[in-house]
Amino acid sequence: MVRYLEENSSLSPPAVTQFNGDRRKAGIALVVIVVIAALAVVALLVAFSYYWYIRNKVRRRFTTERPTESDEPAPPVLSSCHTEAQVFTFKQLQVATSNFSQNNVIGHGGFGSVYKGVLQDGSKVAVKQLDLGSKQGEQEFRVEVDVLSRLHSPYLLALIGYCADHDHRLLVYEYMPNGSLQEHLYSDGSSGTPPKLDWETRMRIALDAARGVEYLHEYVDPPVIHRDFKSSNILLDRNYHAKVSDFGLAKLGSDKVGGHVSTRVLGTQGYVAPEYALTGHLTTKSDVYSYGVVLLELLTGRVPVDMKRPPGQGVLVSWALPQLTDREKLIQIIDPVLEGQFSMKEFMQVAAIAAMCVQPEADYRPLMADVVQSLVPLVKHLRPSSRVIGTPLHHNIVTLQSSSIDSGSSSAAND
Ligand SMILES: Nc1ncnc2c1ncn2[C@@H]1O[C@H](COP(=O)(O)OP(=O)(O)O)[C@@H](O)[C@H]1O
Ligand SMILES: [Mg+2]
Numbered sequence: 001m002v003r004y005l006e007e008n009s010s011l012s013p014p015a016v017t018q019f020n021g022d023r024r025k026a027g028i029a030l031v032v033i034v035v036i037a038a039l040a041v042v043a044l045l046v047a048f049s050y051y052w053y054i055r056n057k058v059r060r061r062f063t064t065e066r067p068t069e070s071d072e073p074a075p076p077v078l079s080s081c082h083t084e085a086q087v088f089t090f091k092q093l094q095v096a097t098s099n100f101s102q103n104n105v106i107g108h109g110g111f112g113s114v115y116k117g118v119l120q121d122g123s124k125v126a127v128k129q130l131d132l133g134s135k136q137g138e139q140e141f142r143v144e145v146d147v148l149s150r151l152h153s154p155y156l157l158a159l160i161g162y163c164a165d166h167d168h169r170l171l172v173y174e175y176m177p178n179g180s181l182q183e184h185l186y187s188d189g190s191s192g193t194p195p196k197l198d199w200e201t202r203m204r205i206a207l208d209a210a211r212g213v214e215y216l217h218e219y220v221d222p223p224v225i226h227r228d229f230k231s232s233n234i235l236l237d238r239n240y241h242a243k244v245s246d247f248g249l250a251k252l253g254s255d256k257v258g259g260h261v262s263t264r265v266l267g268t269q270g271y272v273a274p275e276y277a278l279t280g281h282l283t284t285k286s287d288v289y290s291y292g293v294v295l296l297e298l299l300t301g302r303v304p305v306d307m308k309r310p311p312g313q314g315v316l317v318s319w320a321l322p323q324l325t326d327r328e329k330l331i332q333i334i335d336p337v338l339e340g341q342f343s344m345k346e347f348m349q350v351a352a353i354a355a356m357c358v359q360p361e362a363d364y365r366p367l368m369a370d371v372v373q374s375l376v377p378l379v380k381h382l383r384p385s386s387r388v389i390g391t392p393l394h395h396n397i398v399t400l401q402s403s404s405i406d407s408g409s410s411s412a413a414n415d
Contacts, residue, residue, distance in 0.1 A: 085149035086161030090168045093117065097127055106179070109232075111249060116175060124175035125160055129168075141169050144248050150398055151220060155212035157235055157245035176243065178236035181205060185231060185297055197240070199341035202298045203350070205242040207375045209234050212244030213291055214368040217284045220398045224248060225282055228267045229290035230304075231297050270304025270316065275362050285362040291371065292357025296320050299350060301335030317358050324355040346378055 096117035097104050107114040112131040118124055130141065141164070148159040148171075163170040178184070184197050197205070216224040226233075226247045233246045267276075273289035276282050293304050296316050307314045323329035327344075330351055353374050359365050366374075 085145055085159055086172070088161050088163040088165075088170070088172060090163055090165035090170075092120070093127055093163055093170055093172070096120075096125065100129070109246075117172075124177075126173045126175045128171045128173065130170065138169075145171070147224070147248055151216070151224070151247070152398075153212060153215040153219070154241075155208050155215060155243055156247060157243045173245070176235035176245075177238045178240060180232040181209075181234040181236060181242065181294075181297075182231040184236070185301055186303060196301065196335070196337045199338050201240050202338075203375070203379050205234065205236070205240065206295055206298055206350070207372065207379045208242035209244055209294065210291065210368055210372045210375055212242070212247075213287055214372050216244075216247055217287065217368050219396070223284055225284055226287045226290070227282065228271075229287050229294065230268050230271045231294050234294065273362065274360050283362060284368070285365045288357050288365040288368060288371070289359075289362075291368065292354050292365070293317060295350065295354040295357060299335065299347070299354060300333050301337065321355060321358060324351045349374070349378060 094100065096119055097115040100113075100115055104115045104117065105113055106116045106126060109128075112129045115127045115129070116124065117127045141162075145159070145162045152158070157176070158174045159171060160174060161172045163172070181197075213226060213229060216226055224247055226244070228246055228249065229244070233244060234242050235245050236242055267290070271290040271293045273286040276286040276289075293316065296302075297304065300316065300320060302309075302316050304316045305314060306316075309319075313319045320333050323333050327348065330348065333351075334347065353366075353371060356364070356366050357371065
């Protein structure tokens with residue numbers, strides 16, 4: 001039988017063993033080759049991704065850098081293909097506001113008065129009458145309309161339209177029935193003023209506002225730096241959902257100071273990041289500082305600057321910062337009306353975020369995206385709210401041509 005096998009097999013046993021050994025070797029070689037090839041592909045992919053990452057980073061740097069003289073933006077043209085903003089005649093806005101009646105005034109700001117109005121289709125609007133005069137102001141007004149009408153987020157106040165009839169310059173915004181956050185933080189609840197906001201609402205507002213600024217910094221290319229982020233620029237709808245307003249308006253208008261210390265260079269007293277105030281060097285981190293001040297207002301119920309307070313307590317940041325990270329002292333800064341509405345752990349977490357945001361050194365401040373991420377879990381465990389806790393909203397990156405940006409101000413995002 002063995003003999004038969006030996007005779008009828010084309011390979012003798014040593015040859016079979018040799019053959020099997022070769023096959024195994026070939027198999028191993030194949031596996032090694034496949035593994036090396038796979039590793040090479042992975043290495044190539046990694047290198048390619050890194051290249052793209054660096055390329056985008058560099059490009060972002062370049063596109064956010066202050067343009068040179070020769071890059072000066074050409075005067076922007078407002079055209080229907082560029083903007084969805086409606087164009088109103090002065091007459092239409094006169095009708096909407098009952099001829100700018102004093103009864104319809106809802107506020108005064110550094111750039112003019114704001115009126116409540118009703119458009120022909122019945123929708124309520126806020127009409128801001130800008131006090132501009134110069135040719136420079138005219139151009140900036142157009143740039144602002146051009147830019148603002150392209151930015152869309154549920155966390156930013158929508159620009160509905162504008163009026164540039166003759167010498168009139170007006171902006172028409174969606175109307176926010178609950179006014180500004182500022183009005184709700186410092187009222188005493190008496191003589192018709194609204195009662196102070198509770199902890200839960202404050203946290204939701206903090207998150208909404210953080211998302212608004214995050215949109216400006218992360219979803220617009222180049223990033224838009226608000227420059228005048230403050231509690232009176234956080235507006236509240238009927239459900240106390242917050243929207244950030246006046247992004248870009250800080251670049252508008254004259255340096256007129258009247259009641260409001262609101263200038264093109266300095267923003268508003270008490271909210272301005274120290275490096276911006278000292279050197280004029282503006283980055284997205286300047287907004288993060290201002291955001292931290294608003295967070296402190298929400299926690300303490302105090303205005304950013306009040307020189308009538310006892311010595312050492314006049315400037316909110318200087319007074320609060322040393323106490324923010326000290327559990328013993330932290331209790332002293334809490335707005336008394338919030339007592340019993342939150343756990344100490346929650347309060348400490350928000351205080352820690354505020355402390356990071358108002359760091360004197362800009363590089364130590366977090367990105368707005370980090371602030372949003374830190375606030376989400378704090379708001380999540382509160383009573384569900386469809387808008388805040390629902391599926392995260394996806395924003396598309398909005399690319400603004402350099403001509404759309406005030407080149408003198410959006411110098412850089414340093415991150
Ligand atoms: N869209 C709006 N809806 C409701 N109220 C508004 C709106 N815009 C502005 N206001 C009110 O008008 C006030 C003045 O606004 P503004 O001119 O932006 O100045 P500031 O932001 O410096 O207070 C705000 O504080 C707010 O109370
Ligand atoms: Mg405002």
